[in-house]
Amino acid sequence: MKTVHTVEEVRAAEEALMARLPDGALMQRAVAGLVTVCARLLRESGGVYGARVVVLAGAGNNGGDALWAGARLARRGAHADAVLLDPAKAHAEGLTAFRSAGGRVVSVDDGVGLRSALAQADLVLDGILGIGGRGGLRGDAARLAALLREGRTAGAVVAVDLPSGVDPDTGETPGDAVAADHTVTFGTLKAALVVDPGAAAAGTLHFADIGLGPFLPEAEMTVLDDADVAALLPDPGRESDKYSRGVVGVLAGSAQFPGAAVLATGGALHGGAGMVRYAGPDAVATEVRERWPEAIAGPSPDAVGRVQAWTIGSGLGDGREDDVRAALGAGLPVLVDADGLRWLPERFTGPALLTPHAGELSRLLDVDRSAVEARRLHHAREAARRWNAVVLLKGSTTVLAAPDGRVRVNPTGTSALAAAGTGDVLAGLAGSLLAGGLSPLDAGSVAAFAHGLAGQRAAAGSGYPSAGDVLAALPAVLRSLRGPVGGG
Numbered sequence: 001m002k003t004v005h006t007v008e009e010v011r012a013a014e015e016a017l018m019a020r021l022p023d024g025a026l027m028q029r030a031v032a033g034l035v036t037v038c039a040r041l042l043r044e045s046g047g048v049y050g051a052r053v054v055v056l057a058g059a060g061n062n063g064g065d066a067l068w069a070g071a072r073l074a075r076r077g078a079h080a081d082a083v084l085l086d087p088a089k090a091h092a093e094g095l096t097a098f099r100s101a102g103g104r105v106v107s108v109d110d111g112v113g114l115r116s117a118l119a120q121a122d123l124v125l126d127g128i129l130g131i132g133g134r135g136g137l138r139g140d141a142a143r144l145a146a147l148l149r150e151g152r153t154a155g156a157v158v159a160v161d162l163p164s165g166v167d168p169d170t171g172e173t174p175g176d177a178v179a180a181d182h183t184v185t186f187g188t189l190k191a192a193l194v195v196d197p198g199a200a201a202a203g204t205l206h207f208a209d210i211g212l213g214p215f216l217p218e219a220e221m222t223v224l225d226d227a228d229v230a231a232l233l234p235d236p237g238r239e240s241d242k243y244s245r246g247v248v249g250v251l252a253g254s255a256q257f258p259g260a261a262v263l264a265t266g267g268a269l270h271g272g273a274g275m276v277r278y279a280g281p282d283a284v285a286t287e288v289r290e291r292w293p294e295a296i297a298g299p300s301p302d303a304v305g306r307v308q309a310w311t312i313g314s315g316l317g318d319g320r321e322d323d324v325r326a327a328l329g330a331g332l333p334v335l336v337d338a339d340g341l342r343w344l345p346e347r348f349t350g351p352a353l354l355t356p357h358a359g360e361l362s363r364l365l366d367v368d369r370s371a372v373e374a375r376r377l378h379h380a381r382e383a384a385r386r387w388n389a390v391v392l393l394k395g396s397t398t399v400l401a402a403p404d405g406r407v408r409v410n411p412t413g414t415s416a417l418a419a420a421g422t423g424d425v426l427a428g429l430a431g432s433l434l435a436g437g438l439s440p441l442d443a444g445s446v447a448a449f450a451h452g453l454a455g456q457r458a459a460a461g462s463g464y465p466s467a468g469d470v471l472a473a474l475p476a477v478l479r480s481l482r483g484p485v486g487g488g
């Protein structure tokens with residue numbers, strides 16, 4: 001599991017650790033991690049000796065890290081230029097070290113010198129600002145970020161701690177931000193690096209351990225890995241039968257969208273539930289049974305028999321409000337997706353997982369879709385609090401927010417999932433995990449993780465996978481995460 005901490009938590013841990021270390025030692029640990037990554041990148045493109053490095057240094061410690069790293073690379077034979085955003089406030093020791101290593105300072109006002117240094121650079125260090133950054137980049141900082149965005153350098157852009165201009169705690173970019181190829185981050189992850197649009201601006205992540213771990217609190221925000229997901233997946237023991245493995249009800253699909261019923265039921269059948277009961281119109285139920293003879297079908301939630309959780313909403317269309325209310329009113333764990341989101345209660349009192357995409361969440365919260373895309377974490381959290389439900393916001397970096405403040409960010413997302421019907425598969429899968437006894441946060445995170453891997457696997461097979469391809473890839477993904485079911 002990877003942990004994500006807030007600026008406030010990082011600052012407190014940094015203070016506690018620094019009190020035990022000689023002056024400047026913590027920064028040198030950070031610089032050592034940064035230089036290791038830069039040297040590796042430069043070796044891949046011809047070597048450190050003779051390489052051209054440009055350091056963009058703001059007035060804080062982020063600029064200090066970058067200047068020290070520039071100094072160390074210069075000592076190993078690189079030509080280093082530094083652009084100081086505020087020469088009077090530049091990190092004094094870092095600048096002295098940079099100069100005595102032979103580094104050259106280029107004025108931020110020397111347009112010609114600046115452009116020529118950037119154009120020739122093999123590597124650009126973005127030390128404009130780190131966790132001290134607030135709001136959109138201002139003045140010269142914004143101008144430099146724009147030059148990098150315009151592709152004025154062919155060199156790799158390496159962000160120090162985080163890409164400048166990305167809000168550390170939210171991943172939002174209120175103004176211009178640096179688009180990095182790599183980011184070397186110190187001590188712990190920040191939301192800026194895992195939530196879009198920040199995550200996209202960070203490029204490839206590298207982690208430098210500076211010994212902060214023992215001083216950091218338990219993280220509210222985490223990123224699960226394979227082992228976490230494997231441990232959460234329900235493991236049907238030898239004694240379990242179809243009922244003890246959980247029965248999931250699927251209220252999805254319509255004459256207009258019968259495919260949604262087929263895909264959601266398919267997702268549910270793969271999620272480990274012992275049985276799937278489908279509720280919907282006869283014609284749709286017939287299609288579901290033809291594709292999945294193992295599913296039980298009936299015309300309404302009341303008619304299909306007992307279940308342990310409901311998946312509600314994919315492709316439901318209009319006129320199903322009574323069915324939705326019946327399923328929601330059964331007092332069981334529920335997953336609500338797509339059209340089901342139109343009929344939410346004021347607040348949930350039992351376990352609930354909502355799975356909107358940005359457009360659906362924007363309608364729920366009555367804000368613009370672009371506002372949701374720009375502030376994904378904020379809006380997912382707001383909806384979680386308002387409905388007392390776990391909110392899984394789909395899209396570029398899927399985030400899950402729980403009403404108690406916990407957040408999980410899914411690391412397996414892929415643009416391959418941007419195809420009609422993939423959300424129906426996810427809804428079925430997550431509902432099945434709910435029926436298997438997982439909490440809404442665990443069911444949602446496990447489903448999103450496996451679904452993302454299935455998307456990647458399907459994309460490797462067919463380039464532009466359909467929802468059916470993603471569904472077909474799920475069993476192999478789940479098998480590789482969990483191992484074979486049934487003690488085999």
Ligand SMILES: NC(=O)C1=CN([C@@H]2O[C@H](COP(=O)(O)OP(=O)(O)OC[C@H]3O[C@@H](n4cnc5c(N)ncnc54)[C@H](OP(=O)(O)O)[C@@H]3O)[C@@H](O)[C@H]2O)[C@@H](O)CC1
Pocket residue numbers: 010011014026027030058059060061062063065128129130131132133134135136137138141160161162186187210212
């Ligand atoms: N924590 C750790 O464990 C360790 C931390 N380390 C490093 O320290 C970094 C944090 O350093 P930091 O606290 O000095 O702040 P930093 O990010 O350099 O920014 C402050 C400067 O930015 C400016 N500024 C702000 N917003 C702006 C804007 N929108 N547009 C333009 N300017 C803006 C602000 O100006 P002001 O608002 O004060 O006028 C001020 O001058 C951290 O990210 C890591 O790299 C490692 O060395 C060791 C371990």
Ligand SMILES: [K+]
Pocket residue numbers: 062126127128129130159160161162163164
């Ligand atoms: K930075």
